[in-house]
Amino acid sequence: MTSREQILELHARMSESIIGQEHVVEQLLLTLLCGGNALLEGLPGLAKTRAIKTLSQNLESEFSRIQFTPDLLPSDITGAEIYLGEDAAERFVFQKGPIFANLVLADEINRAPAKVQAALLEAMEERQVTVSGKTHLLPELFMVLATQNPVEQEGTYPLPEAQMDRFLMHITMAHPDDASELAIMRLVRGESAGHADSSEPPAIIPQQTVFEARAEIDQVQIAEPMEKYIVALIAGTRRPQSYGEELGRWIQVGVSPRGTLAIDKVSRAHAWYHGRDHVTPEDVRAITHDCLRHRLMLTYEASADGVTADQVIDELLKQVAVA
Template sequence: MTPREQIVELQHRMSASIIGQEHVVQQLLLTLLCDGNALLEGLPGLAKTRAIKTLSENLESEFSRIQFTPDVLPSDITGAEIYLGEEAAERFVFQNGPIFANLVLADEINRAPAKVQAALLEAMEEHQVTVSGKTHTLPELFMVLATQNPVEQEGTYPLPEAQMDRFLMHITMTHPDDASELAIMRLVRGESAGNADAGERPAIIPQRTVFDARIEIDQVQIAEPIEKYIVAIVAGTRRPQAFGEKLGRWIQVGVSPRGTLALDKVSRAHAWYHGRDHVSPEDVQAVAHDCLRHRLMLTYEASADGVTPDQVIDELLTQVAVA
């Protein structure tokens, strides 16, 4: 099978286990293909943890979970130098922390204090950690999936804008529809009865597939009018008054250059995922919300009126013309 066929097969396997969340599954795979990190936000019980565990079970990878709490220390994530004693050949040896894995679940990241959240920054951006002045490289296949709960904000530490900007995509997870809920109930009942293990398990998809897919995505063409369309969308968040009175009242701080790069990269991955060798405006629009919603700062007036970042992006896509 081609890399794309294997990635589509991976998507089918995940969707069979994460029912009614096809958009979430696709965006997680796009994040992985773009060598990025994702912030997944949703209410408890929506299978946020199950999503990345299912990805790990079907892809050749090492999975690690970090449960963030207020008493977690940075060394609990990165690892630390361990003293072996005076008689050891090496008195200190570095012991890897849970960040040294291919797929890292940072569960409830907003429950950890800022110092611990910051410990993820170098790993997410540079794919390395520095402990006691020594740099340790993370695996070539590496993705952080951080989760947070939009309710129960008591005792939490909201992520600062600078750290939010490090996530390639901010994916929101909503309740499934009634038909999907019924299918979920039957699926879990079958797993409890042991029916899930019936039959031969499909072969694990190798890491090489992801690396080959990234090479093909880099070859996806993006025409100059589409490039200008991406830049215009981002410019609309920085000069909102030029794109209508609503946007001028709603946006306080616009999207950083990371947002432009994210739109470019993810839209190319989206086109490749759907079997095209070029980017269309529909590809950009399909990923705009997940790439931009966490990079916008809204005004107090917008918050008071109950305006969400998604509504702002909807208005933005309406006002910005395709070149």
């Protein structure tokens, strides 16, 4: 099988376990293919943890879960130097923390204090950890999936906008529809009763498939009109008055160049994912919400009117034309 066929096979396997969340499965795989990290936001019980665990079960990888709590320390994530005693050949040895895995679930990231969040985000950005003056590289295949609950605010430490910007994508999960809910109930009942398929499990998809896919995505073409379209979308967040009075009232601070780079990278991955060798306007529109919703700072007026970042992006996509 080609690398794309294997990635689509991975999508199919995940969708069997994560029912009614096709968009979430695709966006997680796009994040992995782009070498980025994702912030997954949704109410409890929507299979956020199950999603990344299913990914790790079907992809050659080491999985690690960090449950964020208010008493967590940075060394609980990165690891620490352990003293072995005066008689040891080496008095100190570095004991790796849970960040040294391929797929890392940072569960309820907004429950940990700022120092811990900063330690995780530094590892995400630099792909390395420095402890006691020594640098330790993270694995080549590495992705952090951070989760947070959008409604529970008591005892939480919300991520600052500058740190939110470090995530390639901000994916939201909604409740499944009624048909999907019924399928979920039957799936979990079957798992509890031990009715899982007893046949030989499918072969694990190797890491090399992801690396080959990334090389192919780098070859996807993006024409100058599409480049200008992406730049115009970002410019619309910085000069919203140019695209209508409403956008001018809603947007306080526009998107940084990281947003431009995110749309460029993920739109090319989206085109490859759907079998195209070039980027179309549909590829850009399909991923703009997930690439920008956490990078927009809205005005107090927008919040007072109940306007969300997704609604602002909807209006932006209506107003900005393809060059």
